[in-house]
Amino acid sequence: MIFSKRCLHALRAVLYLGVQPPEREFVPIREISQKLDIPFHFLTKILKELADQGFIISSRGAAGGIQLAKPTSELNVKEIIESIEGEDYFSGCILGFSKCDNDNPCALHDRWVAIKAEIQMMLGEEHLESLADRIKTQGLRLLEI
Amino acid sequence: MIFSKRCLHALRAVLYLGVQPPEREFVPIREISQKLDIPFHFLTKILKELADQGFIISSRGAAGGIQLAKPTSELNVKEIIESIEGEDYFSGCILGFSKCDNDNPCALHDRWVAIKAEIQMMLGEEHLESLADRIKTQGLRLLEI
DNA sequence: TTTAATTAAGACAAAATGGTCTGATTTAAG
DNA sequence: CTTAAATCAGACCATTTTGTCTTAATTAAA
Ligand code: FES
Ligand code: FES
Numbered sequence A, B: 001m002i003f004s005k006r007c008l009h010a011l012r013a014v015l016y017l018g019v020q021p022p023e024r025e026f027v028p029i030r031e032i033s034q035k036l037d038i039p040f041h042f043l044t045k046i047l048k049e050l051a052d053q054g055f056i057i058s059s060r061g062a063a064g065g066i067q068l069a070k071p072t073s074e075l076n077v078k079e080i081i082e083s084i085e086g087e088d089y090f091s092g093c094i095l096g097f098s099k100c101d102n103d104n105p106c107a108l109h110d111r112w113v114a115i116k117a118e119i120q121m122m123l124g125e126e127h128l129e130s131l132a133d134r135i136k137t138q139g140l141r142l143l144e145i
Numbered sequence C: 001t002t003t004a005a006t007t008a009a010g011a012c013a014a015a016a017t018g019g020t021c022t023g024a025t026t027t028a029a030g
Numbered sequence D: 001c002t003t004a005a006a007t008c009a010g011a012c013c014a015t016t017t018t019g020t021c022t023t024a025a026t027t028a029a030a
Helices: A005-018 A029-036 A040-052 A077-085 A109-125 A128-138 B005-018 B029-036 B040-052 B077-085 B109-125 B128-138
Strands: A056-059 A065-068 B056-059 B065-068
Touching: A005 A029, A005 A040, A005 A065, A005 A077, A005 A128, A029 A040, A029 A065, A040 A056, A040 A077, A077 A109, A109 B109, B005 B029, B005 B040, B005 B065, B005 B077, B005 B128, B029 B040, B029 B065, B040 B056, B040 B077, B077 B109
Parallel strands: none
Antiparallel strands: A056 A065, B056 B065
């Protein structure tokens, strides 16, 4: 699998927020946990990271929960992934060398940089808005991992 | 990182075999372990898997070691990876759903299947021969992880 | 036939990842 | 002010991955 569980849980949680009707304010983590079948306390920790990174806002207490920090059009998928997996997640060498380096390439370097560029472009273009839109209008799946 | 350590160690070990002069027969695992800085016993276990899968041949005893089971032109990178990571490693859903399914796609499905196809094509085309060739003629790196 | 060099096997340990639990803190509302 | 509902904090546990160690089996060559 390409992404860690933490990252997948994070992505699916923000997607869940993205498909909520705009009038909804704070969504309890318990609800997300139940609807997406993600362990509650685990999810809480993951979402705290997203809050620290400024992707979501959280509010304690009754009527509390979490909420997207920006409009879905400004929430980028690549950025969310990198905030969980690490900044240079998409820049590594496919053969695992410490740095993917034009000046010291591995045997798959040329081919891999081309594909990496496409992946980065793809994820860099995708915002929560487009994903949430597709989920809502085409009924794409969000449940079951 | 995309591939597990086990997979990276396996790939680098067979690459090491691939760049050996053709007259060399069995190469001791200890040599590979030292040259590539891979833990010996760990590497032994990984290579046993490759031997069981028919990619390499091993011989015990003095003057023993391992050897590619076929000409480098017949050893495919994708197959080696799949033998370590699992057959369906390159067919999963990017959002971690249980199956990447045209009939029940996720919000990134269309874009991801396109990129997956490129990755599979790329790795399916690459044989040990081409990689070993590049390493030898262009001095590409094989050391340091 | 002995010895040295090698892989094979499997128990074990360490580290990373994934997950659980309890209690403290905060907040809205009765 | 009290209570209920929520996040926050951190210790803890479980599983998977990675790595270590010891011993057995095998083989070529002295
Ligand atoms: S150095 Fe390996 S992919 Fe660039
Ligand atoms: S269903 Fe998610 S990538 Fe195909």
